[in-house]
Amino acid sequence: MIARGFPAFPPAKRRPGHFARTWWGRAWIKAMEDSALDEQQLRQGRKYAYTGYVGSITVSPGRLAATVRDYEDDTSYQTVMRLEPLSDAEWRRFLDQIAVKAGHIAALLDRDMPAELVDAAGDAGVRLLPDIGDLDPECSCPGWEMPCRHAAALAYQVSWLLDADPFVLLLLRGKDEAELLGDLHGRSAPPATELAVDVFARRQQALPEPPPIPDGKPTVLSVPPAEGVDPEALELLATDAATRAREMLTGDVPDLARRPDAIRYAATYPAAEARLRSVEGLDRAVAAWRNGGEQGLRVLETSWQPPAASRARADDALAAVAEGSVIASRNHWTVGEVQLRLGRDERWYPYRDQGGEWWPVAPPQADVAAALIAVLA
Incomplete structure (x- = not known):
């Protein structure tokens, strides 16, 4: 796995007015602070960050890790902050988008992240900077707050790393500098074979109208039997390919x-x-x-840690309708033989215990209490 290590920051001689000086560093801090409900943990996290209680930081795809010493009990805790990497498809769209403008690449090499680059990623359907709820903290300390003061301290110090090098964010999203630049190099445009003045002087030709999108289900392909060919499997594949192609033309697939x-x-x-x-x-x-x-x-x-506000709302709603105890763990709420899982789309997915395994049993609902009542009924 690709990873970069950064030595521990020494104690600051004075308290900084702001932890981040770049707009993308401040966006990082905002995503962390907006997910927190306990301002006291943030205040302590800021103190731990500038007094040097955070050890060396390791950055790898989807993960930040450091040992953070506690001021109160002088115990060291293992602290992790997770951010979901981009998928292969998201990386392809992002690289295709920025490869067409050399200024984006030059800015990154100059350790700058212009807002236009982030906007270009957004145009490709890719969100580079984290938003509320995207940062998922973990810590070995006994505290229940998310983030605790140790995770907050780690996040504040990472804003300094981002200030100095935006490739830290891109590594968190899944690619280090060498791999990213290598991928961009392969997207360079081929050399022109005509003078630009001749191309622009040429009369524009009207494009033909696109063909109509077929209605209804695709015609099932009839595959004759042959040695080494499974006709039924090939017919299914052809039907699926035609259906997916139509969906891509009419919507977001x-x-x-x-x-x-x-x-x-x-x-x-x-x-x-x-x-x-x-x-x-x-x-x-x-x-x-x-x-x-x-x-x-x-x-x-996959599981994830919802924001504290979402967890509190779910606890209150289930307490009003559940018979018996409710056990909450990350995005799972268990009530007897029923489990409700909160998706990142803010919908609740019902599960039931079947032979020691949790099985999906019904479509998701927007309300956690309604999801529980529907399964119990």
């Missing part, structure tokens, strides 16, 4: 990685499930997709 796409395929075409038995956890994954689509699969396979 996510570019899925290999595993999610295999699960989508099995969930859409039941006849294909038997051919995909090599996919780990296929049955539960298919159930998750059929109930909640791609986001439902993410809720099954």
